[in-house]
Amino acid sequence: MGSNSATPAHRRHHTSQLVSVEGKYYLIDCGEATQLQLKRYKLRAQRINNIFISHLHGDHYLGLMGLLSSMHLMGRNKSLDLYGPKGLQEIITLQLKYSDTVFNYEVNFHEIDTEKHQLIHEDELVTVHSIPLDHRISCSGFLISEKPKNRRIIREAIPEDFSVRNIIRLKKGEDVYSEDGKLLFKNEDVTLPPRQTFKYAYCSDTKYNESIIPIIEEADMLYHESTFLEEHMDRASTTYHSTAKEAATIAKKAKVGKLLLGHFSARYKDIEPLQQEAREVFEESYLAIEGEEFILDS
Amino acid sequence: MGSNSATPAHRRHHTSQLVSVEGKYYLIDCGEATQLQLKRYKLRAQRINNIFISHLHGDHYLGLMGLLSSMHLMGRNKSLDLYGPKGLQEIITLQLKYSDTVFNYEVNFHEIDTEKHQLIHEDELVTVHSIPLDHRISCSGFLISEKPKNRRIIREAIPEDFSVRNIIRLKKGEDVYSEDGKLLFKNEDVTLPPRQTFKYAYCSDTKYNESIIPIIEEADMLYHESTFLEEHMDRASTTYHSTAKEAATIAKKAKVGKLLLGHFSARYKDIEPLQQEAREVFEESYLAIEGEEFILDS
Numbered sequence: 030m031g032s033n034s035a036t037p038a039h040r041r042h043h044t045s046q047l048v049s050v051e052g053k054y055y056l057i058d059c060g061e062a063t064q065l066q067l068k069r070y071k072l073r074a075q076r077i078n079n080i081f082i083s084h085l086h087g088d089h090y091l092g093l094m095g096l097l098s099s100m101h102l103m104g105r106n107k108s109l110d111l112y113g114p115k116g117l118q119e120i121i122t123l124q125l126k127y128s129d130t131v132f133n134y135e136v137n138f139h140e141i142d143t144e145k146h147q148l149i150h151e152d153e154l155v156t157v158h159s160i161p162l163d164h165r166i167s168c169s170g171f172l173i174s175e176k177p178k179n180r181r182i183i184r185e186a187i188p189e190d191f192s193v194r195n196i197i198r199l200k201k202g203e204d205v206y207s208e209d210g211k212l213l214f215k216n217e218d219v220t221l222p223p224r225q226t227f228k229y230a231y232c233s234d235t236k237y238n239e240s241i242i243p244i245i246e247e248a249d250m251l252y253h254e255s256t257f258l259e260e261h262m263d264r265a266s267t268t269y270h271s272t273a274k275e276a277a278t279i280a281k282k283a284k285v286g287k288l289l290l291g292h293f294s295a296r297y298k299d300i301e302p303l304q305q306e307a308r309e310v311f312e313e314s315y316l317a318i319e320g321e322e323f324i325l326d327s
Numbered sequence: 328m329g330s331n332s333a334t335p336a337h338r339r340h341h342t343s344q345l346v347s348v349e350g351k352y353y354l355i356d357c358g359e360a361t362q363l364q365l366k367r368y369k370l371r372a373q374r375i376n377n378i379f380i381s382h383l384h385g386d387h388y389l390g391l392m393g394l395l396s397s398m399h400l401m402g403r404n405k406s407l408d409l410y411g412p413k414g415l416q417e418i419i420t421l422q423l424k425y426s427d428t429v430f431n432y433e434v435n436f437h438e439i440d441t442e443k444h445q446l447i448h449e450d451e452l453v454t455v456h457s458i459p460l461d462h463r464i465s466c467s468g469f470l471i472s473e474k475p476k477n478r479r480i481i482r483e484a485i486p487e488d489f490s491v492r493n494i495i496r497l498k499k500g501e502d503v504y505s506e507d508g509k510l511l512f513k514n515e516d517v518t519l520p521p522r523q524t525f526k527y528a529y530c531s532d533t534k535y536n537e538s539i540i541p542i543i544e545e546a547d548m549l550y551h552e553s554t555f556l557e558e559h560m561d562r563a564s565t566t567y568h569s570t571a572k573e574a575a576t577i578a579k580k581a582k583v584g585k586l587l588l589g590h591f592s593a594r595y596k597d598i599e600p601l602q603q604e605a606r607e608v609f610e611e612s613y614l615a616i617e618g619e620e621f622i623l624d625s
Binding site: 035036037042043061062064065068085086087088091092094095098099102103114115116117119120123124126127128129130165166 | 385386
């Protein structure tokens with residue numbers, strides 16, 4: 030929904046990303062106007078059930094209160110899980126107090142310990158782990174990992190009246206026996222291997238930090254901030270940000286599939302040079318252009 | 328910058344208005360994405376020195392933190408005066424604490440007593456008075472009144488080397504005498520009357536409330552919220568909002584020059600009927616369409 034850092038510029042909005050896993054929406058960061066960007070790209074906000082906030086710099090969360098309020102005003106009643114660093118709950122609670130508002134739905138706050146790499150969320154589709162980042166304030170990245178999938182049944186190879194219990198057995202990789210213990214279907218004859226699962230790592234904001242490599246290793250896609258070009262390396266260092274080359278170096282060392290670059294400094298109207306710089310180190314580097322969809326598929 | 332209530336919809340943004348007096352900018356309310364709207368309409372945020380927040384419902388102030396942050400990041404160093412109800416300073420201070428940020432410029436907070444009609448701001452161009460409104464939470468409107476202007480000097484009628492001191496005398500309406508007390512210039516011969524001054528009254532959010540009439544009487548322009556049509560009067564009443572007809576009735580009773588309608592409910596895609604309804608009561612009714620400029624001129 031946005032890929033600019035600090036101030037919005039050149040029609041680039043502040044950071045926010047929507048991760049869709051089998052139609053389920055996970056929102057990562059929520060810069061100002063995220064709710065407008067969701068509308069613009071025709072993404073239904075009410076489908077979001079989990080929101081992850083990396084840190085409390087405004088460009089990563091100032092759209093949150095507006096989004097939560099709109100969910101309330103549009104009649105939401107299903108609960109929402111909100112993950113973020115210490116302070117996020119206090120800020121939202123204070124704003125609700127002064128607007129004398131109680132949401133119609135429950136917000137479950139989960140405070141992230143930004144110093145630790147640990148499981149912070151789990152549901153039927155994914156696990157989400159925190160990634161300790163090295164920024165000016167407490168900041169956490171997120172590793173979203175799909176859970177292992179079931180084997181895929183070859184519909185033509187099984188009887189139409191096959192019981193649900195047996196279908197579940199096949200999906201789990203088991204063979205199917207008759208009541209008297211006779212092998213009816215050998216699993217590999219009637220199923221295909223599970224579809225591939227994917228890992229997406231989100232790392233913003235951070236200075237160059239090799240300690241994240243074991244966590245993000247072999248992720249199918251890594252989003253790594255690249256606020257600056259190498260020529261502004263000093264600026265990257267003092268502001269706890271990374272250059273495109275540094276992002277690409279992390280991507281290469283972590284042997285990820287693809288690298289997504291973002292959190293661009295407003296000083297760059299043209300962001301192509303950031304991609305070029307990254308590609309010199311890691312070929313599979315792409316720009317996180319807002320509105321674009323990046324599909325992980327086998 | 329925006330005229331929609333509660334949730335942004337139909338490409339209408341949340342409430343924010345820029346009042347320009349002789350090139351000096353005053354911002355009233357600051358809904359989410361106000362900084363983006365300022366950019367869109369090529370209005371320089373750094374020229375704003377005074378911001379007035381009517382109340383702490385999100386659609387009136389959630390863009391403030393982002394705007395203040397961008398002013399900081401863009402190098403502002405001149406101070407800014409911020410007027411709003413109790414709670415605003417606490418919210419901003421808390422957000423600054425967790426982002427570990429100290430602005431490069433000073434923000435002078437002025438807490439408004441929303442129960443009182445009183446002078447809250449004065450500078451060389453205008454006075455601003457609070458207008459107690461009747462809303463679900465503490466809420467204040469704003470009456471911006473231009474100060475009396477100087478008489479206008481007829482350049483051709485005075486010598487080119489006329490002293491600054493004498494020019495000031497003429498502007499104030501005084502005659503000019505020579506050192507030995509002889510009348511040199513009779514004021515009315517070399518000056519024109521001051522240009523007309525204007526009053527702008529901003530009343531959002533409020534239910535129908537005649538007690539504001541003495542305050543806003545004969546304002547050149549009144550902005551009055553008209554969230555609903557008369558057919559949704561019940562909804563207006565329970566949510567402490569007004570209908571277009573009610574806004575027009577206030578305008579008529581207060582004998583204002585023009586009425587600006589805004590804070591439209593997201594339920595209306597087409598807002599023309601709101602204008603029609605108001606015009607049946609008060610002909611000079613207009614819609615606060617974002618991006619449009621309303622000029623008060625004699």
